[in-house]
Amino acid sequence: MFIRQCHRIKNGRRHAYWALVESYRSASGPRQRVVAWLGKLDEAGRLGVHQAAEVLAGSDEVAPGVTADQSQPLSRQMRFEFDDDASAVTPRWVEVNAAGVRVENLRQFGGPWMALHLIRTLQLDTFLSNAIPEGRELVGWDVSSLILIIARLLEPASELFTAEQWYPKTALRDLLGVSEERVNDNRLYRTLDQLLPHKDALETHLKNRLGHLFDLEYDLLMYDVTSTYFEGQAERNPLAQRGYSRDNRSDCKQVCIGLVVSRCGMPLGYKVFAGNTADVTTVEHIVETMEARYGKSDRIWVMDRGMVSEDNIEFLREGGRRYIVGTPKSMLKKFEHELLKEDWTSIRDGLEVKVVPWPGSDDPDESEDCNTSPETFILCRSRDRSKKEEAITQRFEKKIEESLIRMTARCDKQKRDPMKVEREIGRLLGKNTRAAKLFDVKVTKTDDGAARIEWSKIEATRDWATLSSGCYLLRTNVSDWSDEELWKAYIQLTEAEAAFRIHKSDLSIRPIWHQKEDRVLAHIFVCFLAYVLWKTLGQLCSKAGLGDEPRRVLAELSEIRSMDVVLPTRTGPEIRTRCVSKPSDHQQILLEKLSLKLPSKIFQKQM
Known part of the structure; x- marks a missing residue:
């Protein structure tokens, strides 16, 4: 680090100011950045800053909040900026004009800072940095990808809105070191193209990382399908077709999205199908895709009645797969005499289940037509339903x-x-x-x-x-579970439904404005990655005793701001420092529960 003299013309006069500057290495070569603006300094002041910079440059300490494996050449300077210990540097006192104290450049800090913490927890930044090859671009595609994902999580909108209106209002320029001038809609569009080819590898990385972090079990896989519609004709996109719309927009073309989640709703992967694809035709493809990627490993597939057909049941049986599926409403008619009996098992108030044989199972001819392998049928009756x-x-x-x-x-x-x-x-x-x-x-x-x-x-x-009324029938070949366990496993399908609701409400996956097929697929991929961050925060909140709903936690921490505090001194120069607002009592409790600590000042780096 060293100090550099800068000049500025003001009121026709040339004024000299001093800045603390650091040299560092980047993928694009040596760079320099301004650490702090020091204003006017006399000889003693310049000597003091120079000595402090030399002492800190020789320190090997790691910045607070940065682990040893995350530390980079910036860590020493981050120590210089974030250190709140007054004994680290001998203070120099100046007189400040209290009437002239002001705050400038108020920016959103808590939300972007929390999103980056989740990204580093998942090692998503490391994966993208290693996976996306470096080119001659000034801002790496991996960093641009992080901007897209964070924007989708915090304030989902178009790439144009993100670049021109949202990004300048956030502290990401300080956290990522990318100035507003280098973020535009064209760069974000091109980032989509660079990110999409790594979909399969990234899904595998996230599945392994999430399983390691939260000790997740993937023995129960929920599969469901939804749709999202287009604004525009999407004439060059073969996936854009008219079909059954879950959004009540039959007037628009759409695509279908099949999503696989674990029993706690953690996403494992997804597949995009043409908008006119029937749900039952997607089962074989998605099951084989997941098995090729993660293996069979004695998994149990859970699907609703829209996925069920005799061909799909036969496909699951032939592969030795286990399943718990819903059945069409028409099949319930065959169990009318069982509905009249009173031998139900109460699971909780207002909910009853019982295992029943297939009607006519005593008749070999009828049994042979319906059951080619051992199956169990579970009748369920819900008072609320x-x-x-x-x-x-x-x-x-x-x-x-x-x-x-x-x-x-x-x-x-x-x-x-x-x-x-x-x-x-x-x-x-x-x-x-x-x-x-x-x-x-x-x-x-x-x-x-x-x-x-x-x-x-x-x-x-x-x-x-x-x-x-209120009755439904389940079908399974899992023989070593009780009727209550089978029902509880099937009801976990609500996790997949909740994932779709979050995608459509909080992450605004609909409507799709992109027209090209690859851009549409990349848009859905970014929404998927943002949902992974959402669920990661939910798991962290659950472990911290804050429930498993991250929406309120994220909204509360997003109120934290960063700002430039400007202090005019008696001698004329202004002292400018970038600080983070003090969290409220409620915010501080959330941070302590999550074992997080906000920096008091921000280290400024620019690309």
Whole structure:
């Protein structure tokens, strides 16, 4: 480190100032950076700063918050900036004009600082630095990738918004050493292209790292599919197709995303499919992909009824795989006599389960048609789910009944075309499918060619709807678990559903504005990496006794700011130092629970 004289023209006069500068090595060659602006210094002041720099340059201490394996050539200077020990350097006192004290460059610090801590915990920065080859770029693609991931976690938006509006408001320029001038939307777009080829290797790295950090078990794998839609035509993207939209945007093209998570919701990997892909057709591909990457290892696959087909069941059986799957609602009809019995096992208040044999299992011919290998069926009955389903059915039933009464009265008063009336009834039942089977509706033609509506309620169907309300059926070939354990394993599918909700709400994976296929895949990949950070923070919070919901913790720590404190002195020069705001009592408790310590000052480095 050394001090350098700088000059500035102010009011037509040339003023001299001093700066503390450090030389360092980078991938692009030797560089210099300003450590601190010292203002005007007399000879004694320059000598004192020079001596302090020499002493600290010879120290081998590692900066607070930086482990030995993370320490870099910057660590000595970070020690110089972050050290709060007043005895480290002999203080020099000056008189400050209290009326002129001000704060400048207020920036978001807590959120970016927390995100970088999660990245270093996962060794994501090290992986990207080693995986992405260096080029002639001034800012490495690995660092640009971190900017994209952090932005997606903290304030998801377009690359243009991230570069022009969000990044300048954060302390990432100090934490990463990348100035605002070097971050633009074009660089971020090109970063997507550089990041995507490392998807498979990065998923494997994160799975191993997460398993090591949190002692995770991957014996139970939940698989589910969702969709996300496009804004725009996406004509050059073969994956962009119209299909069943979970977002109620059938007017837009979409892609489907299949996600595999562990029993605690930690993501293992995902696959993007064309928007018109049926869920059942994705099972073989995703299972074989995960097994090729992580091995079979006696895993149990858990899927909902949308993934179930006899072909998929046969595929799982042939590979010796174990599974717990939901079944179509229609299969529940075969267990009507079991629903009437009272031999249920209560798991908790309002929830009952029982293991049942396949109906007709005593008949060899019927058993041979349905069960080619040992299977267990678990009937589940939920009181809360029953109340919800009954309320929904009653609402649709009332709507159909009221509409039929009006339509019947209209046909009695007017001579209406029977074909037109039939189409109206078809639309009515199509909009209220939950209760359509409860009605028997006929349209007949009178002698004068007018339409006549005859309708009635089907009591047998109504009775079955009441009996089966809140009930569902599970199917498994796991023979060494109790009915309660099987139900609890299946209910873990809510972790995959929660992952999709977070992707769509907190991480804004939808809508997709990119049009090119690779950019779309890279956008989804960045959202996946941001979700890994989200779940990592959730695990850290859980271990610290803060629950497993990181949303409030991240929001609270994001309120911490960095700023430049400017102190005008009596002799004229201004003392400028970049500090971090003191955390509130609540924030301090969170930091202590997470075993984190904020720096009091920021070491400034620039690229």
